[in-house]
Amino acid sequence: PATERALTRAHRELSELEYGQLRALAAQSPRAADVVRIHQQVAADLEAGFSNEQQLSRAAVAAVRADPSAVARQLGPMIVFLPQRITDSQAGLLRAVGEATDTTIVAGATGAEDADAAVVASVGRLGAELDAPARRGGRAGASATVEALSVSDADDEVRHAVRAVVDAARAGTPLGRCAIVYGVENPYVRLISDALDAAGIPRCGATSRTVETSLLGRSLLDMLALRDRGFSRRVVMAWLAGAPVSVRRPDDSSEDADSHRWQAVPSAAWEREARAARVESGIDNWRRRLTRYAEDCTAEADHHAADEEQAWRGDRHRRSAERSLELLGFVEELHADLEPRPAPRTWAELAGWCQKLIQKYLGGRLRRSWPDEERQMAERVDRAVSRLGDLDGTDDEPSVAAFGRALRLELEGAAHRHGHLGAGVLVGPVDLALGVELDLAVVCGMAEGTFPARRNDDALLPDRERLVAGGDLPARADRPGDDHRALLAVVAAAGRSLLLHPRGDLRRAADRSPSRWLTEEAGEAEEVPSFVAGLRRTGFPAHAQEYDTRCVLDWHDARTRTASGWSELAQIPGVRQRPELRRGIELRRARMSSRLTRFDGNLLAGDLRGTVVAHPAGGSETTSASRLEMWAGCPHAYFMRHVLRVEAIDDADDEHRISPLERGSLVHRILERWLAEAIDEGAVPAPGARWPESWRTHLLAVGEQECKRLAARGLVGRRLYWEHDRRQILADLVRFLDFDDEQRARYRSQPVAVELGFGMPHSASGPVRVEIGDGRSMSVRGSIDRVEATPHGGLLVVDYKTGSSRAFEKLGADDPTLGGHRLQLVLYDLAARSLLGIADTADGHGAYWFVSTKGQFSDVGYATNAARRQVLNAVNAIVDGVGDGLFPLHPDEPVWRPWVPCDYCDPDGMGTRDQWRDLQRKRDDPALARYLDLVDPGRERSQTPQRAEEAPR
Structure with a gap:
């Protein structure tokens, strides 16, 4: 894909060159010759049915020169406003119109030679000459105020930018006369958009959202990629989780039996069933695993049907069976739709096939409920698909893969702008603000490497080869001049400019030097040491979160001076008005204390015991040894598993071998079946006697049968590993017979x-x-x-x-x-x-x-x-x-392990250091005494237990 993108860019650029220039470029290197050859071949293939910008410009020039008086009457006087880089074809059209009507060129010059070079060249292409501007020897004009701040990183830059906008708005500046611009898109466009949205400030211009990454754009591209990615469970489920996929279901609210409605797929429930079924990839694997899993769930449901206490398990298994079959039906239909028979053979057929997929799966009937921006971008996706259908004749038999790549390139190149100019703060690259009259311009990223940005040479056509085109091919080395010109123009046009320098990059752990242009425009930047320092100097918070944070900071400063406690924190207005913060403080205070509270699993302390916990010895509850053992191992795990009925879900993709649980169950089934047959037939040897050879052979036969049965269910991992594991299991059965003989002889x-x-x-x-x-x-x-x-x-x-x-x-x-x-x-x-x-x-x-x-x-x-x-x-x-509602976490000591000992103590697999530390702090609470007496009777007891109200910082 990267090569295709580079070739697409090269084709657009080479379309401006004449035949002689192309020959000169092709002579530079074999690689350049290949690029020129591909360009010429593509141009020849498209010439019959399509026109590029250059051809359209030439046709327009011919039309203007055929009747210049008509053009003058229709257009009137023409003004060319602030021309930047103009290609030869564009210049030719403007010259032709200029010859037909009165034309004025308004060109901007900065006085910096590197910045003005492109404008001088463009004006020359228009047949005019730029008046020589005064050479720059200082900073922005006297009417402009330029300030500079040096802050910690890009995130802090954006915070200061939004604060500057808020301060300007409070002083009466319209938001439409404010701009936040940058030199490179990443990470600024996303950070600025998110920060302004959080502050409730309208914006226009660039956005982190693109047509390719829009809801429909990414969902469609991901769906088309399912075939090439083998229909793996991970890929299919990730697509379902992020796409607006809907399914047709019977409408229970309608009296018409044939009435249906569309609703979103239950992606989370389907994900659980697919994992439990050990689905991996390939449609055959989906069929086998889900069918087998549905049969197993149905059998389990029937198994539990007669047990009232376990009826909930039966209901859950029956629902799992229904969901797994529903998922199988969906996947089979999706696979058939992505592998149409007969296959589309033309671009038009491929476009029609894609449009049907969109209509069926991706919200075709539900778009009315989408946000306005998503609906607008979805319409652009529809148009892009339709345009690809016009490519018939360019390829004898295009493939689905080629269609997908072409669609991705089409959506990548579809620029998207948020809002309308003047309706909010302008956000975008610095050249987007050219010609815009501003009262406030905030420039982010004023560091070497981002403004000016590092420019890597073009891999296909490096600058040294582009030079032979005589300036008609833009060089990467010219781009810093364009950025410099845009910066100078924006600073000169704004009443006040704020230049922001990020001292570091927390994403890369690197220090960054101020941009040379910042020093030229503003001199030394004022340093803001940290986020906290920036928050302290803020006169008015930009949004509610910043207000709350400032309130907490003021409380912290006062607490440092007066040694106040947690109770005063709860009296901060921003905390007092928000129940979730009050509860969060209560939780944090409780967990950092030395007492075992309801937030640590002491339900008696929270008076919740009777509502959720049945006493095992209360008469109606049936328990088991393993369940009681689980409480001893980790009471919190017991609570999650047996009270809340929350179960961990295994991930089948990582199981190349049979799991220890399945292996143990297999051996149990083999020994159970073999020994039960021996007991039923009265063939069990007398105490001290060895098993006869026939029963030894029969044990191996039973082992082979059960191994084949388990392999057919797909629960044994990869074939290569399974062959080794199967041989090991059968060898262990042989050794078991001797071990069994020894034990029976020992106990008689x-x-x-x-x-x-x-x-x-x-x-x-x-x-x-x-x-x-x-x-x-x-x-x-x-x-x-x-x-x-x-x-x-x-x-x-x-x-x-x-x-x-x-x-x-x-x-x-x-x-x-x-x-x-x-x-x-x-x-x-x-x-x-x-x-x-x-x-x-x-x-x-x-x-x-x-x-x-x-x-x-x-x-x-x-x-x-x-x-x-x-x-x-x-x-x-x-x-x-x-019975007392005691369910504290009891994590293992935090040392590195290649596995997670307890999914309930360590659900994210990131370790249990904090949980372990909390348990050590609370070990001397009397509520834990009976539990610790059971599991750790030889423990040491602290002589100075921490007070309940203490909370380490």
Whole structure:
């Protein structure tokens, strides 16, 4: 695209040259010869059906000379006002008109040789001679006031510019006689536009909005690019999120069954479903993944239908199934529309096809609700598409890709201006203010590198080659002179000028020297040390935000002198009148205190407990071991996940391999299915006996089948990685058989149940009631991976783990819960006894089996009878914490990790330093004592806890 843009610019410039000049230019280098050849070929291809500016000018000259008296009667006297750079074709037309009627040339000269060179040349092309101006030896005329400020960066420049406009307006200057101009567009046009809009000051002139980046422009270009970008989920969803895409839906408010209405697509909901379905790219992938996901969601919905407590999950899964199928239908239709059959074969057909896409997908029926500016730019997009349809005959068979590139170039070149001249502050490059009478001119960017700007040589036609055209090709080296001329003209024409120098560039961490032209015009610039210093010197705030900031600054200065506190901040008028600021101060004060407040997860302190939290031991709530363990790990995560029901969404694009969660589920399914078949057939070996060869072979067969099934669902990552992972899983199954033999021999046990569910959807048994002490009980649900019978009527409860055993190394009889993080073994032991009719006094044992190479085929466990009281004490502490509304964040210590340990503590993945610091400050609050006694019983306690009202700066 960059080369196409450069060739387009070169073609326009070369159109001014005669044949001899083109030959001389082509002789400069092979590259220049290629550029000239392409230019001539394009001109020849377009000559039959199109005319360029030069041809139109020549035709106009011929018409004028054919009947000059008629031209004189129709036009009357002509004034050429402030000519700048004029091409030969433009000069020829003006000369012809000048010969036919009275003509006056009003040319402006500055007295600076470099600045006047282009004007002198243009006047000469018109057949006139510029009166020699007095050579400049000083600053602007006596009638002009020129001031200069040196500020920190471009953002601060714009703040001072807007303040200057506000001060001028308060003094009676009309806004239409004020201008804010600059030498380079980036970053000033956006900063100035945003600042004036924030201040409610009308503006006209340049804008950061372009036809290409308008709502319809960018949406259409992005839609046409979906094909070339493989219909990837990221690209499609980014387009849906930013485009005015609408879909046709039945109109429930109409009695007509065939009535429909158009509404915006649910892009956020579709994004969640596409991620959950693990969609990657390609229409076939969309079909497979979304279809499979819809089937899975429907099955899950049916699975939860019979459980009243889990009915909300069933409803959510059913909605997900409906949305995923709706998304699939939309994507399939979009793909078909972007791959039309038969394909368009002419520019006119391509333009018609594009117009249908706009009408169908991009607000064709809803434009009336768009802002006026967007509707105007949308009309320009429509016209650009229509113009491309006129290119028939220039290309035998244009492609969709060529159409997209041509449309982008067309929209890039479509200049856009905001408002009307005189209706507000003029904003734009400095040459936009030429000839405009101003009372105030503010010039931004007066630093070397931006005014004058650095000019890189043209890659296709450098200046040394352009010289052979005799000045008819503009050189990059001439542009600083144009900028200088425009600056001098604007400063001379304005009653007051303010030149702004940015000392630094925070975007690039660089220092910047004042422009040579600033020194010439204003001498030494007054330095404004900082944003705060600039705010202090402001007599009248430019807008409400600046007023509020100044109020806070005044409060800060007074606080420094009088040591006032947070309460005085709340009395500032700008704060007192805005509830959101008062609440923000309350939140900030609370979080920076040493007390655990409602803003830190202490819902009891905020009197919110009864409205959002059901007590797990209250009789109606059913919980699980993993849910209780989650509270111990991070109460805030428990609150988000199980109270507010906010779930983190995985991003499938980064998963080149099977996820640890899917891998663990796969191994569980393999072992469950294999062992269940062995139990059903009575083929389980006696305690101490090895598995027979037939059942060893059968385990591998089951493993192969489940691996193929998971691969068909698209949940195994890239094929190359999956082949390695699949072999590793099957190898682990072989090792598992030996490990299983060893464990059964060790405990003299024999498996009697697998995936023993209770309280789960479609499980044979309901929730199990567990006595937790103090006369309280709670309903527990779950699914036990494996239960084994041991000698003398005892039992062994097993939970499979496919990850590392590192986090379980300290688990044992001395610490059976690891700070409340491991409760499964005892709770599952109690549930298994209830379900299988095993006495409470019978021996029991619980163990985690690490059934992978990563876990080194090890086991960790303890005797459940001896640990029961200790585990139930931890359960009691957790139940009380939930019931008391205690949900503080408990982030991991902030060290670098290649993963995010808790999506709820670190939702943006930027680390938990601030959250960790807040927790350390509040550790001695009595409200946290029971929680910390559970998870960190050996902690050190501060001897001088911070006062609640203290708030570090």
